[in-house]
Amino acid sequence: MRIVLALAFLVLSLMPAAALEDRTGYPSLTPQQDDEIRAIVRRLLLNEPDLLERALENLRDTKDQDRLDRQREAIAQNRAAIFDDPRDIVLGDPSAPFPVVMWIDYNCTYCRAERPVIDRLLETNPRVKVIVKALPVLGAGSRDSAKIALAVRAAYPTLAPSFHRALLDLTQPANTDAAFDVATQMSLARPEISAIADSEAIETYLDRTLDLAEDLELTGTPTYLIGDTFYFGQMAADDLYATVNQAYCGTDACEN
Structure with a gap:
């Protein structure tokens, strides 16, 4: 009262x-x-x-819980689009039982910093796979590089994870030229990739991914979906590993 x-x-x-x-x-x-x-x-x-401070905290907690409820409802309504879209890049063993979904932008500094953290997660926990959702929110270069990454996924599925990692390892802005430089270094056929990248299917996928992010009330990149909970922003390695393990097996360290 x-x-x-x-x-x-x-x-x-x-x-x-x-x-x-x-x-x-x-x-x-x-x-x-x-x-x-x-x-x-x-x-x-x-x-x-x-x-008054406690009252404001109570109000924030109520609003946060309302958002969590809305997000969980949106997850339930969009499970196929979140977890089973064949156009997504999948890191790790695609048949691994526990999915972690990660929304990224190839120009996002924090997404780039998380690249080795994700690799270590997959090395230490083979029962986890990471589903990558391109969320190009940082300009035209981000969208163009995402289109090319998705085109590589379509044309060279087994090379898509390596291409994805190479884009995140760039020390320059990600854009069309930078992405095609990576493709050239990997001896991938530019004309084929370019045609797929400019296709209506890729544009539609990105538009739907942006719409999905809006439905889920995502606020930026990187964003993780681990279990049924979203985590926004860069996560420290130990925090990420413990969070994934808790969601998967209920302890901070799962037995592989």
Whole structure:
């Protein structure tokens, strides 16, 4: 009840007087009643100075839980698109039983930093696979490099993981020229890749991936989906490994 009163005081203090006019059909508070209520809440806050902070934390927790509920519902409604899209790049053994989904942008500094962390995860836990979702949000170069990575996935499926890693290892911006330089170094046929990259199918896939990210309320890259929980931003290696293991086997270190 104290938290409710604190939030009410915060709302009242921020609203102009005109906005407080009653529009519900119920009798309005008299000026004296309004003053008395404000005085009660002021005394409460003076006696418990951290109450307002706790009230705001409670509000944030409620909003966070609402978002988690919406996200889990969206996961349930989009399971095939999230976990079973054959156009996605898969790192590790594609038949591994536990999927970790990772949304990335090839120009995302944090995504690049996570590359060796992901490799180590797969080396130490062969029952895990990482499904890569291209989420090009950092400009035209990001979308163009994602298109070429997806084209390599379509034309050279077994080489797609190596191409993906090479793009993340770039020390320059990822764009069309940089991606085709990587393809040339790997002796891949540029005309074939270019034709697939410019196809309607690839454009449609990227548009749908962006729509899916919006439905899931994703806010940037990298984003992980581990079990039924999203993790936003770069994760320290130990935290990532422990989180994956907890979701998979219920302990920080699974037996392989």
